[in-house]
Amino acid sequence: MIRFLFRHLKGRRLAVFVAAALTFVAVACDVLAAIPFKIILDKIVDHRDPSLPFSGWLMTYFDRFGARGGLTQAEAHTRLGVVLFAGVMFLALGVISAVVAYVQLSVAAFVGQDLGARLRKHLFAHVEHLSLDWHVRQQVGEIVQRISGNITDIEKLVTDGLVDLLSGVLTLAGILTVMLVINWQFTLLSMCIVPLLFVTVLIYTRWVKRASKEAARAAGGVARVASASITAIVELKAFTLERWTARVFGEHVDRQQRFALQAGRRQAEFNPLVILFITLSDVVIITVGALIAAAHSGSYALGFLTVPTASLTVGTLTVFLAYSKQLYQPMRDLSKLTLLASTASAASGRIQEILDQPVEERYAPRGPVHPSRVRGDIVYRGVVFGYDPQRPVLHGIDLEIPTGTRLALVGLSGSGKTTTARLLPRFYEPWQGSLTIDGVDVRDYPLSDLRRNIAIVPEDSILFEGTVRDNIALGCPEATDEQVEAAARLACIHDTIAALPGDYAAEVREMGRNFSRGQRQRVAIARAILRDAPILILDEPTTNLDVEAEAEVLRALDHLTRGRTVIVISHRLSTLGQVDEIAVLQSGRIAERGTYQQLRTGGGPFARMLAEQYRYAAEPVRFGTVGDVPGAD
Numbered sequence: 001m002i003r004f005l006f007r008h009l010k011g012r013r014l015a016v017f018v019a020a021a022l023t024f025v026a027v028a029c030d031v032l033a034a035i036p037f038k039i040i041l042d043k044i045v046d047h048r049d050p051s052l053p054f055s056g057w058l059m060t061y062f063d064r065f066g067a068r069g070g071l072t073q074a075e076a077h078t079r080l081g082v083v084l085f086a087g088v089m090f091l092a093l094g095v096i097s098a099v100v101a102y103v104q105l106s107v108a109a110f111v112g113q114d115l116g117a118r119l120r121k122h123l124f125a126h127v128e129h130l131s132l133d134w135h136v137r138q139q140v141g142e143i144v145q146r147i148s149g150n151i152t153d154i155e156k157l158v159t160d161g162l163v164d165l166l167s168g169v170l171t172l173a174g175i176l177t178v179m180l181v182i183n184w185q186f187t188l189l190s191m192c193i194v195p196l197l198f199v200t201v202l203i204y205t206r207w208v209k210r211a212s213k214e215a216a217r218a219a220g221g222v223a224r225v226a227s228a229s230i231t232a233i234v235e236l237k238a239f240t241l242e243r244w245t246a247r248v249f250g251e252h253v254d255r256q257q258r259f260a261l262q263a264g265r266r267q268a269e270f271n272p273l274v275i276l277f278i279t280l281s282d283v284v285i286i287t288v289g290a291l292i293a294a295a296h297s298g299s300y301a302l303g304f305l306t307v308p309t310a311s312l313t314v315g316t317l318t319v320f321l322a323y324s325k326q327l328y329q330p331m332r333d334l335s336k337l338t339l340l341a342s343t344a345s346a347a348s349g350r351i352q353e354i355l356d357q358p359v360e361e362r363y364a365p366r367g368p369v370h371p372s373r374v375r376g377d378i379v380y381r382g383v384v385f386g387y388d389p390q391r392p393v394l395h396g397i398d399l400e401i402p403t404g405t406r407l408a409l410v411g412l413s414g415s416g417k418t419t420t421a422r423l424l425p426r427f428y429e430p431w432q433g434s435l436t437i438d439g440v441d442v443r444d445y446p447l448s449d450l451r452r453n454i455a456i457v458p459e460d461s462i463l464f465e466g467t468v469r470d471n472i473a474l475g476c477p478e479a480t481d482e483q484v485e486a487a488a489r490l491a492c493i494h495d496t497i498a499a500l501p502g503d504y505a506a507e508v509r510e511m512g513r514n515f516s517r518g519q520r521q522r523v524a525i526a527r528a529i530l531r532d533a534p535i536l537i538l539d540e541p542t543t544n545l546d547v548e549a550e551a552e553v554l555r556a557l558d559h560l561t562r563g564r565t566v567i568v569i570s571h572r573l574s575t576l577g578q579v580d581e582i583a584v585l586q587s588g589r590i591a592e593r594g595t596y597q598q599l600r601t602g603g604g605p606f607a608r609m610l611a612e613q614y615r616y617a618a619e620p621v622r623f624g625t626v627g628d629v630p631g632a633d
């Protein structure tokens with residue numbers, strides 16, 4: 001996770017360095033805050049003078065406030081002067097500490113928020129550039145959870161945790177150093193509990209991390225089921241699946257709760273253990289320390305340790321006790337951090353998993369750069385492809401679609417029509433064979449150029465957040481209002497838009513749910529007209545429409561398809577009279593090809609499909625002669 005943070009904090013490392021440097025100052029203030037007590041106690045109780053480096057001149061300055069009478073030989077400074085000096089030192093340390101804390105927390109908050117925002121943008125852009133092949137294997141909710149929830153976990157660690165972590169470690173190191181300098185033998189004695197504490201931290205960190213990882217995974221499940229259920233709310237209601245989805249959702253929530261509780265329980269056990277260890281350490285300091293300090297001179301042997309008593313005054317004992325209490329806070333912070341850090345570590349792993357996926361552009365052009373606008377002469381040669389490595393879906397597709405011709409792909413459901421069409425814009429890569437446009441392999445075009453040359457009208461078009469105008473001008477933001485309106489007129493949607501409040505500025509809500517399917521299809525057609533791509537893929541664009549809406553969309557398509565190379569996928573065989581050629585797919589193979597008239601009378605798979613489609617027609621239809629079928633030429 002450290003590597004992950006280091007990489008993604010690029011450009012903000014100076015800010016992190018400033019926060020870290022300030023932490024040194026803050027910790028130094030905290031550690032030194034116990035010294036004024038020692039100065040006062042040593043002066044008042046033991047009648048000694050404080051020996052603080054670099055401070056002699058300041059104490060001499062404060063001497064003017066006190067009386068010199070009654071001072072012992074060992075005392076160079078007045079009592080009031082030393083007390084005032086200690087008070088000023090305490091106040092100064094407090095003020096510096098407060099100012100530093102403000103700057104430090106502001107910098108940490110900035111770095112955390114900035115990291116979160118940049119990570120979110122980076123991850124989202126990366127996800128968008130991953131292949132469709134990867135996307136179809138993912139759960140939408142899982143991806144959303146990583147972009148929102150998991151990044152928040154990392155943000156929290158940086159904002160709340162990193163300063164605490166550093167100051168915790170530094171405080172421990174600072175306290176230990178000062179104690180060792182004052183009396184290293186007594187320090188070793190009072191720290192005898194530390195190894196135990198260290199092992200405890202290690203074990204508990206591991207436990208908490210494991211539970212947090214499982215909780216994060218379960219949170220992904222919660223998001224996944226929630227998003228899938230809400231997306232399919234119509235089907236859910238239609239099949240009265242509310243209780244079933246609520247149960248599945250509940251199982252994921254329970255799992256998340258179980259692991260989060262487990263992490264919380266470990267945390268709850270850990271804190272009291274730390275308190276117990278610190279108390280034991282205090283008992284040693286108070287009892288053994290008091291005995292040693294009372295001896296006044298000579299040394300005190302404790303097993304293999306000999307503690308010189310002269311160095312252990314009441315003031316020193318107070319400092320040790322204060323430090324022992326101060327040790328507790330960083331330990332507690334560090335223990336809290338274990339949870340924060342484990343959650344963030346699990347989150348960074350889940351984010352890195354996505355970032356490690358190669359983006360589509362890895363299939364960079366291999367040869368010379370080709371014209372960015374193609375003519376549209378398409379050839380499939382021996383194309384083999386499947387989604388699952390063990391199960392090919394297409395078994396050697398051969399197709400030629402000359403520039404400006406319209407080819408219909410028909411076949412039973414699951415025969416591979418959509419898959420065949422989707423190989424053209426390189427949503428997937430064929431296992432074998434080649435796909436060329438104007439004689440150039442599709443892999444030799446820059447991906448963005450290739451896709452700019454292909455417009456797709458799917459079965460159910462989605463509109464995006466924004467205005468109707470934005471939605472039509474989606475592929476070409478530079479289009480003028482006149483061009484947008486002209487495209488809308490050709491797509492037979494202008495009158496509908498003009499009747500909306502705000503007409504072209506009307507807002508599209510929730511992926512276009514405030515528009516009917518037919519209206520959405522016609523907006524998508526207007527979009528494709530404006531995009532003016534030479535190649536067009538129509539994937540069952542009228543499937544879900546009623547007769548009237550279908551007629552409107554077909555009229556709009558008539559304008560769109562003129563002068564372009566078109567691949568149309570359709571189940572409604574009766575609407576295929578306008579195409580130049582039909583290719584019938586059967587189990588991933590081209591079973592027959594020909595014009596509508598040839599296939600209709602040929603007695604092959606197409607004729608059988610046509611007969612099947614009319615089996616339940618209200619009025620019997622005879623096949624055999626041209627013109628029997630509605631929509632035929």
Ligand SMILES: Nc1ncnc2c1ncn2[C@@H]1O[C@H](COP(=O)(O)OP(=O)(O)OP(=O)(O)O)[C@@H](O)[C@H]1O
Pocket residue numbers: 136387388393411412413414415416417418419420
């Ligand atoms: N994302 C996917 N992952 C795995 N298998 C898939 C995926 N998409 C399609 N398939 C499988 O590939 C085969 C061909 O699917 P495809 O969608 O190309 O058929 P189709 O002829 O367009 O069907 P339909 O007319 O029902 O849309 C089917 O067996 C389908 O189960």
